Amino acid sequence: MPRKTLLARFTAAVATFTLLASLCISPAAAAGKLQVMTATTDLAALAQEIGGDRVDVESVAKGYQDPHFVEAKPSFLLKLRRADLLIVVGLELEIGWLPPLITQSTNPKIQVGAPGYFDASRFAKILEIPTGAVTRAEGDVHPQGNPHYWLDPENGLRIAKGIADKFSEMRPADAAYFAERYSAFEQRLKQADQQWQAQMKPYAGRKIVTYHRSWPNFAEHFGLNVVGYVEPRPGIPPSPQHTVELIGQMKRDNVKVIVVEPYFDLKTPNSIARETGGTVLVLMPSVGGEKEITDYFKLFEYDIAKLKQAFDATK
Amino acid sequence: MKRLLLLLALASFPLEAQQSPPPPTARAHPDDDSRLRLLEEQVRVLTDEVAHLRSQMQSLQQTNAPGTTPGQVLLASSRIEPSSLPASPEAPAPASGNVSPAGPPPAQVAQTQTYGGASSNAKLLNPDISLIGDFIGAAGHNDVSPSRSLEMHESEVGMQAIIDPYARADAFLSFGEEGVNVEEAYITFTSLPAGLLLKVGKMRAEFGKVNTIHNHALQYIDRPLATNNLVGGEDGIDDAGISLTRFLPAPKGWFAEGTAQVFRGDSDDVFTANRRQDLSVVGHLRAYRDLNESTNLDLGFSYARGHNNAGLLTSDPSAFLTNLYAADATLRWKPLRRAIYNSFLFRTEFFWSARDQLSALNAFETQHAFGMYAHSEYRLNRRWTIGGRFDRSGRADNAALTDTGFSGILTYWPSEFSQIRGQYRYGHLFDTATSRYDNANEFLFQFLFVMGAHGAHPF
Numbered sequence: 001m002p003r004k005t006l007l008a009r010f011t012a013a014v015a016t017f018t019l020l021a022s023l024c025i026s027p028a029a030a031a032g033k034l035q036v037m038t039a040t041t042d043l044a045a046l047a048q049e050i051g052g053d054r055v056d057v058e059s060v061a062k063g064y065q066d067p068h069f070v071e072a073k074p075s076f077l078l079k080l081r082r083a084d085l086l087i088v089v090g091l092e093l094e095i096g097w098l099p100p101l102i103t104q105s106t107n108p109k110i111q112v113g114a115p116g117y118f119d120a121s122r123f124a125k126i127l128e129i130p131t132g133a134v135t136r137a138e139g140d141v142h143p144q145g146n147p148h149y150w151l152d153p154e155n156g157l158r159i160a161k162g163i164a165d166k167f168s169e170m171r172p173a174d175a176a177y178f179a180e181r182y183s184a185f186e187q188r189l190k191q192a193d194q195q196w197q198a199q200m201k202p203y204a205g206r207k208i209v210t211y212h213r214s215w216p217n218f219a220e221h222f223g224l225n226v227v228g229y230v231e232p233r234p235g236i237p238p239s240p241q242h243t244v245e246l247i248g249q250m251k252r253d254n255v256k257v258i259v260v261e262p263y264f265d266l267k268t269p270n271s272i273a274r275e276t277g278g279t280v281l282v283l284m285p286s287v288g289g290e291k292e293i294t295d296y297f298k299l300f301e302y303d304i305a306k307l308k309q310a311f312d313a314t315k
Numbered sequence: 316m317k318r319l320l321l322l323l324a325l326a327s328f329p330l331e332a333q334q335s336p337p338p339p340t341a342r343a344h345p346d347d348d349s350r351l352r353l354l355e356e357q358v359r360v361l362t363d364e365v366a367h368l369r370s371q372m373q374s375l376q377q378t379n380a381p382g383t384t385p386g387q388v389l390l391a392s393s394r395i396e397p398s399s400l401p402a403s404p405e406a407p408a409p410a411s412g413n414v415s416p417a418g419p420p421p422a423q424v425a426q427t428q429t430y431g432g433a434s435s436n437a438k439l440l441n442p443d444i445s446l447i448g449d450f451i452g453a454a455g456h457n458d459v460s461p462s463r464s465l466e467m468h469e470s471e472v473g474m475q476a477i478i479d480p481y482a483r484a485d486a487f488l489s490f491g492e493e494g495v496n497v498e499e500a501y502i503t504f505t506s507l508p509a510g511l512l513l514k515v516g517k518m519r520a521e522f523g524k525v526n527t528i529h530n531h532a533l534q535y536i537d538r539p540l541a542t543n544n545l546v547g548g549e550d551g552i553d554d555a556g557i558s559l560t561r562f563l564p565a566p567k568g569w570f571a572e573g574t575a576q577v578f579r580g581d582s583d584d585v586f587t588a589n590r591r592q593d594l595s596v597v598g599h600l601r602a603y604r605d606l607n608e609s610t611n612l613d614l615g616f617s618y619a620r621g622h623n624n625a626g627l628l629t630s631d632p633s634a635f636l637t638n639l640y641a642a643d644a645t646l647r648w649k650p651l652r653r654a655i656y657n658s659f660l661f662r663t664e665f666f667w668s669a670r671d672q673l674s675a676l677n678a679f680e681t682q683h684a685f686g687m688y689a690h691s692e693y694r695l696n697r698r699w700t701i702g703g704r705f706d707r708s709g710r711a712d713n714a715a716l717t718d719t720g721f722s723g724i725l726t727y728w729p730s731e732f733s734q735i736r737g738q739y740r741y742g743h744l745f746d747t748a749t750s751r752y753d754n755a756n757e758f759l760f761q762f763l764f765v766m767g768a769h770g771a772h773p774f
Contacts, residue, residue: 064651066654069654071647071774072773072774073774074603075605077562095770095771097771100770100771103483103505104512106507106510106562111480111506113480114506136730136732139730237697263652265653265697
């Protein structure tokens with residue numbers, strides 16, 4: 001009778017399964033390069049700056065993708081399970097897709113709180129931390145502050161320092177190498193930042209409108225003034241009423257530049273631009289947003305060049 | 316009137332005080348002099364106290380988040396001193412194997428301190444708590460499987476937390492019109508060797524796709540006919556047991572995963588454990604491939620076996636088994652640059668059921684029933700999705716009776732946290748009361764809302 005053998009069969013099945021599993025244990029890559037996965041391309045770019053040829057870095061999200069809405073595809077699991085280190089943006093930016101990936105990765109090294117879990121937000125200066133009651137009447141708010149903090153070179157440097165320390169801790173033998181790379185990165189970034197600041201100086205205090213609240217750190221660093229948003233609330237699609245109000249505000253304040261992230265629809269921004277005589281500017285919030293933005297420096301170069309152009313055109 | 320006068324007097328008092336400030340050089344009255352000295356003394360004490368508090372705050376900030384000192388222009392000024400950076404909160408785990416009293420993970424402590432945020436510290440260790448309300452209404456004609464006109468179908472409370480460095484846990488309690496049901500409650504061990512993922516508790520079995528999905532995450536209001544006829548209805552195979560999952564070796568570009576589960580053997584009307592050893596088992600194989608960055612293919616094969624309730628009145632009730640086989644295929648398309656606006660999904664599942672039972676002539680027989688559904692949906696823009704589903708399924712206890720159905724579905728999202736859905740459903744269903752097929756035409760509508768932090772669902 002089948003019932004007598006059910007348990008025995010199950011035991012056999014589990015045994016086979018376990019045997020199969022033990023046969024294909026992945027070869028440990030401990031001695032090789034440090035395997036680093038990051039949530040976003042910006043963190044990957046920073047990790048690459050510090051890690052050089054001693055690390056393999058890959059990002060889950062693409063630079064032209066909305067980092068709030070990444071799909072937790074199983075193909076990422078294959079990469080995550082081999083990772084020694086997972087660098088995340090934090091502040092609940094990845095709350096919609098990263099937790100199941102981490103759990104399913106079956107990689108003890110990168111579980112939350114494990115040595116291989118690195119939350120970059122702990123090293124950065126965070127803006128827009130809400131005070132008082134936080135409700136979703138405000139839209140998709142991030143109770144721990146605005147997670148788009150990487151768009152400030154100073155934060156980039158802070159995060160890079162954190163990454164350098166982390167790498168050194170995980171690969172003490174290469175500590176000097178990472179320290180050297182960090183120093184070089186710091187120097188290059190400082191020089192670049194001086195140029196960027198100089199380029200942006202003539203436009204200090206210029207008012208802009210952005211689609212999503214992705215740019216507070218960028219605006220603060222480069223002295224821009226974000227006076228409004230195309231979204232009525234973070235994560236809420238534009239509404240006619242809000243758009244009318246925004247147009248009125250832009251006309252009153254003489255705001256001419258509407259900054260849009262590459263993953264948002266341009267219909268509403270374009271109609272606002274038509275009404276206000278302004279211009280829509282697609283800026284890249286992340287490395288890899290355009291093909292030519294291959295590293296952290298090119299990200300700022302690209303955005304600043306675009307901004308200059310737009311400001312000059314809309315004087 | 317008196318009250319009004321009082322109010323006026325009160326209001327005028329600070330005004331007067333503002334209008335006539337005492338001359339700064341007034342030191343005529345000895346009474347004033349001593350009062351002034353007293354005030355000076357108080358100011359000095361307060362200043363000291365403020366300075367003391369400020370220094371305390373600074374030292375706190377430095378120990379908690381030295382890297383985040385606001386306003387400090389790092390690039391323009393000096394470089395960051397290594398000592399001023401956090402002393403790497405995620406200190407490496409002790410090299411010795413002694414990890415038993417592994418206190419709170421240091422990284423978490425650092426996080427909570429740096430983040431600060433709006434909640435008080437006492438709440439920080441609470442699990443993520445969420446409630447999903449699922450309200451369903453129905454109108455139209457359906458004599459075979461009528462549902463209520465209006466009902467608060469379920470309120471699903473979710474509690475999710477990381478338990479310790481080795482495990483996390485998820486619990487979903489569903490409060491329906493008839494009572495409370497532990498839909499799922501399980502612990503997941505994430506740090507096992509050999510890439511194993513172990514889940515223990517009550518859970519939805521990895522049998523196909525739709526069986527694993529919670530009501531609120533479905534792309535339609537009802538469950539497919541095949542689920543209702545062959546795989547236990549709304550709750551499906553949802554039982555207390557143990558689950559083991561592991562990645563399997565796969566050709567390049569493919570992702571493969573195997574799951575083996577053993578359950579007590581009680582799942583709605585699919586499986587019934589007549590004796591303690593009447594366990595049910597579920598096996599699932601999954602193969603996944605990215606066709607390109609926007610398109611992917613997801614395939615699955617499932618098997619389930621358990622005892623059923625057909626032999627309850629016989630001398631050997633455990634002789635009656637149900638074997639279930641399923642195959643599922645999903646094709647997804649979602650362009651990364653426009654992920655929030657447009658996407659497409661096609662999914663189909665086939666079910667085969669082999670159920671031991673007694674025939675009308677009281678002879679032992681096995682009914683072989685087949686069921687399937689095919690569903691497709693397209694996201695038109697950020698707020699609207701349109702979909703359709705075709706259903707066809709035999710009945711587990713009488714494969715000769717085949718129900719057929721079609722649905723058209725329209726979904727609207729005011730935000731990520733609420734959802735309004737309408738579904739037109741046609742059914743050609745066998746009515747056992749009248750012993751003939753009956754046509755059902757219905758309009759279903761649904762309101763869903765999410766409170767709190769509901770963890771993301773697996774892909």
